[in-house]
Amino acid sequence: MGIPLPALERGNPLMDRKLLCAALTLATLSFCAGPAKARWVENGVVLCAAENYRAYPASCPDGAGGSIVVWQDIRSGSYYHIYAQRIDAYGNTLWTANGVRVCTRDSDQSWCRAVTDGAGGAIVMWLDNSISGSFFRAQRLDPSGALLWDANGVAVAGGSTSPETPPEIVPDNHGGAVVAWHEMRGGTPKVFAQRVNSSGSILWTEGGLAVASGSTGTQYYPRVASDGSHGAFVIWFDNRNSGSTSWDIYLQRIRAGGSLQWTNGTGLCTEANSQTNPRIVATAPGRVAAAWEDLRSGTSWDVYATSIDTAGSYYFWNVAVCTAANTQQWIDLAADGTGGVIAAWGDLRNGLTSHVYAQRIGSTGVQSWTANGVRVCTSDYSQQMPRVVSDGSGGAVIAWTDSRGDGDIYCQRIDAAGTAAWPATGLPVCVSSGSQSNMCVSSDGKNGIIAAWMSQLGSTYEIYAQRIERNGYWGYPCPYVAEVEDVPHDQGGSVTVSWEASRLDAFANEIVTHYSIWRSLEAPAAAALVEAGIEGTGPAAIPRDFKGPAYRFLSVAGTLYGWEWLANMDAHYFDEYTFEAPTYYDSVTADPATHYFLVSAHTENRFVFWDSPVDSGYSVDNLAPCVPLSLSGEQSYDPAGMRLSWASNGESDLAAYRVYRGASEDFIPASGNMISSSCDTSFFDASWSWSPGCYYKVSAIDVHGNESGFALLRPGDVTGTDEVALPRATALAQNFPNPFNPATSILFDLAGPGRVTIEIFDVSGRLVARLLDERREAGRHRVEWRGTDAGGEAVPSGIYFCRMRAAAYEATRKIALIR
Structure with missing residues (x-):
């Protein structure tokens, strides 16, 4: 039905008091129930189908399993503008068709970059060229794609002098970002940095903070990483020690307030000959690792690395990552999650053809994998420009451009031990006709990646994206709940859950063995399970012959949600499946009684499964x-x-x-x-x-x-x-009016004299008020409840239960109070 999953606070106190005793209320889910129609397709989803040309994408995670992708676009026919699109974990584009325009200025915009803002949106930076000069501008987009700062973006740097490199940007972990670049000032290229906060205000020196203003050398191509304290480390290569004959690697830490850790930076590597093209990544709060191309051997470029913290202490220094023959280049880095780093690079050790290699350097500087790196792809074709993303389990997913075809994109997952998890020749991300280039990658948050790239279509280019999930399948081969609808012509109490089969539940792709169906738990029931210390049973523990019961708890954005296993259904290579699922209660005027369901697809490998998006519906008493x-x-x-x-x-x-x-x-x-x-x-x-x-x-x-x-x-x-x-039988009638406010009458018949108890309970089974507890004569009687508890205090709107006991007779009626 496509509506968000709200807090579930309903329940029957007479059904299961043990589960309903807790008071925990679950918060509103941050994802939407029910997927849109567009989904991942083989070789990628096109993010923009507007006229003309678009190119050079950059991306960042959206924090919910998807990605935010930005690119430059000349659909106007006159200027390049920056556009952005958000794509979710299931391949649905969430923002305006063909993308949100990030800046409304009529100027040429290029060199775009994006980082997460930590709140589901992104901070985007780009170079803006107009008659008034060239500036770095920035814009923040919220999770819905709305622009949060000035429609033209905020000026970060530039004007009298022009940035000469794309902005290198990193989140400041406080809703803002830190950016570094080099530009020509005083006749010499120098590196500068700036911080912009979550509101779009510039925090450091106007025009940019010089990271090493006292150095006489030329400074080139900075990279930046978080320092864990809202500041950043900036790394670059610099010829201050040798004029123009060789280059060294320098590092600066800029604190959150804009002060420098070292006056003109610290020399991270000043070995003989040249060191260039550094990369840097945060490996722990206040700690980074850096790697660079190094010519100290005098014959070929190798890869070296160093790890340092905010105090300037080294965890390892000048460690050889790869010193194999010939040239190593195009380094990229990702943290391994334990204080170490995983590096990947293009390697010419076998002659003229570049292959991708990778190495893991532990937190103390020890090579964890094969000396000089493991080969990521065994194909004899050339592999270039690797991009590395942590897999969250000590390994990494590495993607690269590949000379197979006209220029394709492949990837590989290397586990923590250095073993390839996917096919030895790599897994195709996109092998469409035409060339694929300028790839960027971000984590999907579940051990996989989302890649974006520009794809040549005749004389133009379009931006595509593809997800490779943790098991090595393109997209996300989950089932999709098509609808949750009432079972017609019944007394209520159930809905039909219909879902489209996983694409791996089909002939020639007979991977899925069975499905499990899950219903969201009532909040009191989920709370009771948690308080009782009952651990969730994930899909990995649901074999084909499972009989239940089972519960699972999913954390979304730090909030816990509970689900109850209902049933399994074998896969039969059908296009669609249905299951009649019980509901807790039916929809009424005062309460829509929306229920939420998801379906998991399972395989012979119990650790390989896929959850559908959540969908919702309600049951109706039709009789x-x-x-x-x-x-x-x-x-x-x-x-x-x-x-x-x-x-x-x-x-x-x-x-x-x-x-x-x-x-x-x-x-x-x-x-x-x-x-x-x-x-x-x-x-x-x-x-x-x-x-x-x-x-x-x-x-x-x-x-x-x-x-x-x-x-x-x-x-x-x-x-x-x-x-x-006299009444023929003892009976409790339904209260009237119902729903009520402020008072309702409760009538009951007694066939004979005796003691009568009338009590009100809330949905958690807690006694709210005792309206009657005395002897009454045979006949018809009436009591009134004015929506108050035993102390006379008004109770909140909601569902309550009236219970009558008289001799052997006991009955309960549901009461709705609406304030």
Whole structure:
């Protein structure tokens, strides 16, 4: 039904007190129920189908399993503008079709970069060229794609001098970002940095903070990493020690307030010959690792690395990552999650063809994998420009451009031990006709990646994206819940959950063995399980012959949600499956009673499974109550009128009885001739008289609005005795009115004298008020509840339960209070 999953606070206190004793309330889920129609497709999803040309994407995670991708776009025909699109974990684009325009200025915009803002959105930076000069500008987009800063973006740097490199940007972990670049000032390229906060305000020196203003050398191509304290480390290569003959690696830490750790930076590597093209990544709070291309051997470029913290202490220094023959280049880094780093690079050790290699350097500087690196792809074709993303388990996913075809994109997952988890020749990300280039990658948050790239289509380029999930399948081969709908023509209590099969549940892809169906837990039940120390049972523990019970707890953005296993269903290579799932209660006017479901697809490997997106629906009682029986009428002289009575219906969801009066047997019951709506099984009509003749019709209506047929009383059926008849049976009637505010009447019959208890409970099973606890004589009685607890304090809106006990009789009715 495509609506968010709200807090679930309902429950039946008489059904399972043990599970409903806790008071924990689950918060609103941050994801939407029900996927859109677009999904991942083989070789990628196109993010923009507008006119003309677009290129050079950059991306960052959205924090919810998807990615935010930005690119430069000349759809206007006059200027390149920056656009952005968010794509979710299931391949659905979430923002404006063809992307959100990040800056409304009519100027040429290029060199875009994006980082997460830590709140589901992104901070985007780009170079903006206009007649007033060249500037780095920045914009923040919220999770819905709305622009949070000035429509033209905020100026970060530039103007009188122009940045000469793309902005290298990193989150400041406080809703803002730190950016570094080099530009020509005073006739020499220098490195500068700037911090912008979550509101778009510039925090450091206007125009940029010089990271080593006292150095006389040329400074080139900075990279940046978080220092864990809202500042950043900036790394670059610098020729201050040797004029123009060789280059060294320097590092600066800039604190959150803009002060420098070292006056002109610290020399991270000043070995002989040149060291260039450094990369840097945060490996722990306040700690980074850096790697660079190094010519100290004098014959070929190798890879070395160092790890340092905010105090300037080294964890390892000048460690050889790879010193194999010939050149190593195009380094990229990712943290290994334990204080170490995983490096990947293009390697010419075998001659003229570049292959991708990788190495893991532990937190103390020890090579964890094969000396000089493990080969990531065994294909003889050339592999270039690797990109590395941590897999969250001590390994990494590495993607690269590949000369197979016209230029394709492949990837590989290397585990913590250095073993390839996917095919030895790599897993295709995109092998479409035409060339794929300028790839960027971000984590999907579940051990996989989302890649974006520009793909050549004839004479133009488009931006595509693809997810490779942790098991090595493109996209996300989960089932998709198509709908959750009421079972028609029933008494309620169940819905039909329909889902589209996983694409791996088909001939030639016979991977999925069975499905498990899960229903969201009531909040009190989930709370009780957590408080009782019951651990969740994940899909990995649900084999084909599982019989239950099982519960699972999923954490979304730090909030815990509970799910209850309902059933398994074998895979039969069908296109679609259905399951009739029970509900806790049915939809009524005062409470839509929305329930939430997901379906998991399982394989022979119990650790390989896929969860569907959540979808929702509700059950409805479609069956009317039975016609009230034993309708009788008795003329009364004192008081004067007609006393109608009938037998009590047995339906548990009965809401009231309606009494209609007409002048002929064939009159049609309607609101205009209804003279009573009550939960009582009797009614006194003081306006009745013998002379014209009155016809009565009585119906029963349930809480869902279903009305029965009509019992008929003709004038000739009326008796004339004045005796007062005692109730035939002890019974608790439905309160009236219901829903109510501020008070409601609760009527009950006693067939004989005895002690009667009337109590009110809330949905957690807690006693709210005791309305009656005393001996009563046989007959009809009435008590009133004014929506207060035992102390006289008003209770909140919600569902409550009225329980009556008298001798061996016990009954409960649901009451709805609406403030």
